[in-house]
Amino acid sequence: MSAAQSHERTARVCGIDELGPGERRLALVANREVLLCRSTDGTLYAVGNACPHQGAPLCKGGFGGSTVSPTVGRYSFGLDGEVVRCPWHNWEFDVKTGEALFGEGKRIRTYDVWVEDDDVYVSVGPRGRLGRANSGES
Amino acid sequence: MSTKQMVDFQADQPTTSAIVDADVHEMMPSIRALLPYLAREWHQFIDSGWSYPFFFSYGYPTEAGFARADAVPESGPAGSDFDLMREQLLDPFSVEVAILTSLFFPGDMRVQYQFGNALASAYNDWITEEWLSRDPRLRGSVCVNVNDPEAAGAEIDRVGARAGYVQVMLGPNNVGYGETRYDPIFAAAARNGLNIGLHPSARANTALGYPELLAEWRTLGPVQHLQSHLVSIVMHGVLERYPDLRVTFIESGWTWLPHLLWRIDENYRSLRMEVPWLKLPPSDYIHRQVRFTSQPMEMLTADQFTSILELMGGDHMLLFSSDYPHWDFDSPMRGFPANLPADVVRKVQYQNAKDWYRL
Numbered sequence: 001m002s003a004a005q006s007h008e009r010t011a012r013v014c015g016i017d018e019l020g021p022g023e024r025r026l027a028l029v030a031n032r033e034v035l036l037c038r039s040t041d042g043t044l045y046a047v048g049n050a051c052p053h054q055g056a057p058l059c060k061g062g063f064g065g066s067t068v069s070p071t072v073g074r075y076s077f078g079l080d081g082e083v084v085r086c087p088w089h090n091w092e093f094d095v096k097t098g099e100a101l102f103g104e105g106k107r108i109r110t111y112d113v114w115v116e117d118d119d120v121y122v123s124v125g126p127r128g129r130l131g132r133a134n135s136g137e138s
Numbered sequence: 139m140s141t142k143q144m145v146d147f148q149a150d151q152p153t154t155s156a157i158v159d160a161d162v163h164e165m166m167p168s169i170r171a172l173l174p175y176l177a178r179e180w181h182q183f184i185d186s187g188w189s190y191p192f193f194f195s196y197g198y199p200t201e202a203g204f205a206r207a208d209a210v211p212e213s214g215p216a217g218s219d220f221d222l223m224r225e226q227l228l229d230p231f232s233v234e235v236a237i238l239t240s241l242f243f244p245g246d247m248r249v250q251y252q253f254g255n256a257l258a259s260a261y262n263d264w265i266t267e268e269w270l271s272r273d274p275r276l277r278g279s280v281c282v283n284v285n286d287p288e289a290a291g292a293e294i295d296r297v298g299a300r301a302g303y304v305q306v307m308l309g310p311n312n313v314g315y316g317e318t319r320y321d322p323i324f325a326a327a328a329r330n331g332l333n334i335g336l337h338p339s340a341r342a343n344t345a346l347g348y349p350e351l352l353a354e355w356r357t358l359g360p361v362q363h364l365q366s367h368l369v370s371i372v373m374h375g376v377l378e379r380y381p382d383l384r385v386t387f388i389e390s391g392w393t394w395l396p397h398l399l400w401r402i403d404e405n406y407r408s409l410r411m412e413v414p415w416l417k418l419p420p421s422d423y424i425h426r427q428v429r430f431t432s433q434p435m436e437m438l439t440a441d442q443f444t445s446i447l448e449l450m451g452g453d454h455m456l457l458f459s460s461d462y463p464h465w466d467f468d469s470p471m472r473g474f475p476a477n478l479p480a481d482v483v484r485k486v487q488y489q490n491a492k493d494w495y496r497l
Contacts, residue, residue, distance in 0.1 A: 053407075067411045067414040072374075073415065089407070091408065092410060101411075102406055102407045104407075
């Protein structure tokens with residue numbers, strides 16, 4: 001997993017064809033570790049790589065979906081390509097919002113990510129500054 | 139201790155104008171009391187000399203077994219004489235409501251399910267006739283055979299609408315009550331607007347089964363057993379499925395709850411994917427839908443008492459219980475630490491139960 005090195009708050013992370021649906025990769029943007037995730041429907045998300053619990057690197061845990069429940073006692077699979085799971089205590093986070101699936105207001109950082117000319121950019125500046133939040137559109 | 143010292147000591151104790159006692163044991167003079175309420179085909183199961191089994195091997199080196207030695211009437215076992223109960227509990231302690239919890243769990247038999255179902259029904263008819271009609275201060279708990287959950291649900295429907303019942307009583311069980319097979323019981327309780335109560339019996343074993351000594355069992359058995367059911371009910375989503383259901387853990391301790399709340403939430407954070415039906419942290423369900431009765435109280439200082447209540451989630455979590463007529467009875471006057479704030483005493487000994495049981 002290569003990390004783009006940059007001190008700029010906005011950086012090109014990779015080409016869009018280098019990150020397939022369901023894949024994720026670690027990037028370094030302005031010295032912050034950012035986990036770039038592409039859901040199964042192709043949407044890009046960028047989140048902080050540190051678990052808010054004890055700081056474990058989320059890039060070492062899973063990325064995919066998880067169990068959801070339509071009714072008490074029943075399992076189904078959902079949130080496909082939208083969940084990162086911490087390698088230490090299995091805390092799960094929704095990359096769309098950064099929020100822990102168990103709630104309690106625990107969350108990971110989320111960052112702006114967009115595609116320009118088939119290149120994927122991430123900004124660790126204030127969210128929404130570029131008006132392109134969480135979009136695969138260029 | 140001289141009489142004067144005792145009086146002075148008592149003067150320091152919290153008092154209250156009226157109390158609700160959430161754990162009072164009415165007892166049958168003998169199992170034969172149920173014969174008038176049992177269909178003829180079951181009489182021969184009892185006429186042979188069978189008695190309700192306790193499955194309890196420990197010798198009881200106490201003054202009067204599990205009874206308060208001064209509460210055993212000449213006519214039968216402790217708790218079998220209403221007049222004595224009135225004289226020793228209801229009148230002197232200004233009991234506004236006493237919730238009868240029996241100590242009869244046909245599920246403890248583990249066998250002969252139809253006989254167990256018949257015993258449960260007979261017991262409900264017996265307390266309706268012999269107890270609930272006798273004094274307006276008494277409320278009842280629906281007896282069910284947990285080995286046959288469908289029949290238990292039907293029994294709850296049969297008697298649930300009768301005046302005076304406030305809860306369905308579940309005894310010990312070596313399968314967690316959260317498991318789906320027990321859903322007919324919770325569904326029926328919810329349908330009938332009844333609370334659920336869980337109470338230990340001699341079948342409440344520890345994580346090691348039955349330890350060698352009675353002193354070990356009494357320290358661990360009821361606590362570990364009912365802790366297991368609390369975690370089962372919460373994790374399996376019973377309280378999510380029935381958000382208005384109220385569950386009371388009776389005579390199984392309460393000072394351990396802060397630890398369990400932290401631990402159950404910690405495990406939910408890591409294992410949410412196994413219990414995705416929970417929409418709240420487990421402790422939120424417990425705060426919303428579970429209460430605990432006070433007896434048997436450990437000897438706490440007032441500071442310890444109020445601190446633990448705070449860690450449990452607040453002074454709404456605890457309901458006074460005496461466990462009359464058993465030997466580990468807690469007096470509402472003397473069983474609580476001196477110098478508790480009056481509003482805490484009032485809530486624990488009266489108002490919490492009034493609200494919880496909709497009295």
